[in-house]
Amino acid sequence: MSEPKTDNQWHSEQARAERKARLNSLKDKNGGKKPLRTGNPLFKVILAVVLVVAILVTGGWFALNSGLPQQTLAAMTVNGKDIKVAELNYYFYMTASNYGIDMTDPATAEATLSMPSTVEGFDTYKDMLIDSAAQMVQENVILADEAQKAGLTLDDSDQQKITDFYETLQQQADASKMTMTNFMAQYFGKGATTESLRPAFERLLLAQKFAAQKQQSFEFSDAELKAYYDEHRDEYDKVTYRAFTFAPDVAEDASDADKEKAAAAAKAKADAMATLVTDEASFKAQAIANAAQDQKDAYTNKDASLMADTRYYSISSLPQSAWLFDEARKAGDMTVVEETGTAGSTVLYFISRSIDDQPRVDVRHILIMADETTATEEEIAAAKAKADDILAQYKAGAQTEEAFAELAKANSEDGNAADGGIYTNIYPGQMVDTFNDWIFDPARKPGDTGVVQTNYGFHVMYFVRPSGVEWEINVRSVLADEAYRAYLADLKTAYPYELNDLGLRFVP
Numbered sequence: 313m314s315e316p317k318t319d320n321q322w323h324s325e326q327a328r329a330e331r332k333a334r335l336n337s338l339k340d341k342n343g344g345k346k347p348l349r350t351g352n353p354l355f356k357v358i359l360a361v362v363l364v365v366a367i368l369v370t371g372g373w374f375a376l377n378s379g380l381p382q383q384t385l386a387a388m389t390v391n392g393k394d395i396k397v398a399e400l401n402y403y404f405y406m407t408a409s410n411y412g413i414d415m416t417d418p419a420t421a422e423a424t425l426s427m428p429s430t431v432e433g434f435d436t437y438k439d440m441l442i443d444s445a446a447q448m449v450q451e452n453v454i455l456a457d458e459a460q461k462a463g464l465t466l467d468d469s470d471q472q473k474i475t476d477f478y479e480t481l482q483q484q485a486d487a488s489k490m491t492m493t494n495f496m497a498q499y500f501g502k503g504a505t506t507e508s509l510r511p512a513f514e515r516l517l518l519a520q521k522f523a524a525q526k527q528q529s530f531e532f533s534d535a536e537l538k539a540y541y542d543e544h545r546d547e548y549d550k551v552t553y554r555a556f557t558f559a560p561d562v563a564e565d566a567s568d569a570d571k572e573k574a575a576a577a578a579k580a581k582a583d584a585m586a587t588l589v590t591d592e593a594s595f596k597a598q599a600i601a602n603a604a605q606d607q608k609d610a611y612t613n614k615d616a617s618l619m620a621d622t623r624y625y626s627i628s629s630l631p632q633s634a635w636l637f638d639e640a641r642k643a644g645d646m647t648v649v650e651e652t653g654t655a656g657s658t659v660l661y662f663i664s665r666s667i668d669d670q671p672r673v674d675v676r677h678i679l680i681m682a683d684e685t686t687a688t689e690e691e692i693a694a695a696k697a698k699a700d701d702i703l704a705q706y707k708a709g710a711q712t713e714e715a716f717a718e719l720a721k722a723n724s725e726d727g728n729a730a731d732g733g734i735y736t737n738i739y740p741g742q743m744v745d746t747f748n749d750w751i752f753d754p755a756r757k758p759g760d761t762g763v764v765q766t767n768y769g770f771h772v773m774y775f776v777r778p779s780g781v782e783w784e785i786n787v788r789s790v791l792a793d794e795a796y797r798a799y800l801a802d803l804k805t806a807y808p809y810e811l812n813d814l815g816l817r818f819v820p
Contacts, residue, residue, distance in 0.1 A: 382503025387815035388446055390453040391807040397818045399512040401501030403445035404819055411441070415820065416498050425820065442811070442819060450809045451800065452519040458803070459522035466518055469721060469730045474513045478506050501820065526799065530792045537787050541667075548783040550621045551636050552663040554592065556599040558582045559656040575656070582648045582657035589646060595661045623668070632660055641665065668783045670740060674776035675751050676716055676733040678702055679726040682769040698723075699763045699770035706761065706772070716761075716774040725769070737779050747771060 382401060386394035405415050408425075415421050425438035434440040459465075485495035496504040541548055558581040560574035585602060589595045599617040600608060610616040627633045632649045635641070645662040680702075682695035702723055709715050717732025724733050735743075740752055744766045750756070750773055760775040779785060 379497060379501075379503030379505070379508075381815075381818045382501065383505075383508045385815040385818060386812050387819060388449065388809055388811045390450050390809040391457075393453060395449050395453070396503075396508070397815045398501065398503040398505075398508045400442075400445055400449055400815075401819055402504060402509060402512060403448045404441055405500050407441050407444045407448070408820075411437075413437075413441075415501075418820075421820065438820070442816065446809060446811060450804065450807060452515050453809075454800070454803050454807045455519035455522045455526075456515045457807075458526075459518045462522065462525075464518065464522055464525065466514060466521070470517050470521070471514075473517065473730065474510060477513070502818070523796070527792050527796045530795045532788055532791050536791065537784055540787050540791060541783060544787075546624045546637050548668055548786060549637070549665055550623050550668050551641075551665045552618075552620045552622065553636060554595045554599070554617045554661040554663065555619055555632070555658055556582075556585065556595070556602065556617050557651070557656050557658040558585075558602070575650070578656040579648070579650060582659050585659050586646055586648055589659070589661060591644070592661065592663065595659075598659075621668075632658060635660065636662065637665075668781075668786075670782040671752070672737040672739055672779045672782060672785055673751050673756075674734065674736045674779045675738060676713070676720060676774040676776060677726070677735070677747075678716075678720045678724040678729075678733050678772040679768060680723070680770045680772070681725045684767045687769075695770050696763070696765070699772050703761060703763055703772050706774075711759075713759075713774065713776060719772075733774075734776075737785055739782065744768075747773075751775060 379398070382397040385397050387397040387400040388395045408415050408421070413421050413424050425436060425441070427437055429435060429437050429440045431440050434443065481495065482492055485492045488495060490498070493505055496506070496509075500509065558578040560571070560578040562571050562574035566574070581602070585598050588598055596611070596615065596617055600611045603611045603616075607616070622636075624633060624637055627636070631651060635647055635649065641662050643662060643664055647660050649658050649660060651658060678699070680695045680699045682692045684692070687695070702719055706716055706719055717734070720733030721729055723729075726733065728734060738751065741748060743751070746764050746766050750762060750764045756775050758775060758777045760773075762773045764771045764773055780788075
């Protein structure tokens with residue numbers, strides 16, 4: 313016996329019967345379809361509307377998938393200036409990437425973006441990222457406009473940066489076996505093309521160029537620098553001291569009681585060592601005597617107990633940092649510090665505290681590559697000849713820093729060629745030995761030139777200037793950043809932005 317029919321089954325059969333009747337009514341007496349009669353004006357209007365809708369639906373689907381809305385609709389306005397969805401999407405994708413959201417995996421990304429935000433004021437992570445991206449765009453519009461007011465423009469080297477970026481993207485697209493359009497859409501959003509994003513990149517480069525110039529324009533007196541330093545000494549000073557740690561002898565699976573006993577034994581050893589230390593020499597001797605057999609060489613020949621020129625940030629997480637950077641600390645002070653957990657106890661001997669006055673310099677160079685380990689003798693000789701020729705060109709010309717920078721742009725094979733081969737605020741030991749020795753020669757003076765060989769090749773050198781000492785440069789950088797942020801905050805009130813609801817529908 314069959315199950316009774318449900319209401320849905322009855323309705324389905326009734327619908328099929330009605331559809332069959334309609335189809336039969338369209339057939340002529342021979343079983344073929346009746347010809348459509350188009351004489352009725354109303355019918356013609358209906359047919360035209362149906363065709364138009366069909367075209368719009370098909371064309372709309374194509375437009376949506378081709379990125380046309382992202383290229384034409386405004387996602388926001390900044391002080392009356394329309395910003396296309398494609399530009400906002402670029403910053404949205406970059407911000408999402410910074411938060412670890414992979415936009416190339418749409419399903420996972422959508423699930424993450426729709427999650428409730430943990431940041432007050434935003435319902436979802438998507439809302440938060442849109443706001444962050446919009447602020448980036450706002451800042452770039454502000455700075456680019458201010459750059460134009462100041463007469464600042466992009467030069468050929470700036471445009472070349474965009475070209476180089478596109479070439480890199482093309483190589484990545486080729487490696488992924490994707491068209492450039494599809495590759496850019498995947499990583500920057502639909503509508504992202506070399507044409508649609510070029511204005512955005514030009515705006516970005518101009519903004520960055522102006523920002524760097526503006527930050528360098530702030531000046532501070534020696535008194536202002538010193539006042540800031542005095543208030544934040546721990547951030548700029550360095551200390552030299554000796555340290556030796558007694559680790560507790562305890563198994564990993566030891567009980568808490570055994571761990572406490574081992575920690576107490578380590579503390580007793582540290583206290584005993586401290587009673588025998590009277591100066592640096594005796595500290596070093598005690599460190600050697602107490603070192604494990606496999607560590608004695610390090611303490612004997614490498615002076616492993618000496619911690620020279622230590623900055624606060626490098627030990628801020630350690631319990632001894634407060635003691636070492638105490639204002640009352642003086643040479644010869646000693647203490648025993650119990651480390652956290654089962655790390656043991658450390659004997660500390662304070663030697664000195666000093667302001668970080670390490671010199672910094674600015675230098676330009678032109679690199680002619682000839683790797684010492686792989687280049688042939690002929691290639692090395694050719695690189696040396698080219699470097700000598702470039703230096704001769706410089707000496708035969710205006711012999712200015714600007715002239716050297718132009719030669720660097722045209723000839724250097726280093727990554728900073730577009731910036732005229734400039735390296736700023738270089739500290740001792742930052743560069744390879746021969747490069748370092750040349751720029752920190754005590755006799756070095758502004759305008760000096762020469763050719764230096766390193767394992768990378770030959771460097772045509774131009775010494776720009778001593779740029780100051782470590783603490784002054786760092787303090788000046790902090791103050792300049794604070795001044796720049798205050799300047800930017802004031803400008804933002806004059807450059808309000810407004811989001812466009814229609815455009816935002818095309819932001820992921």
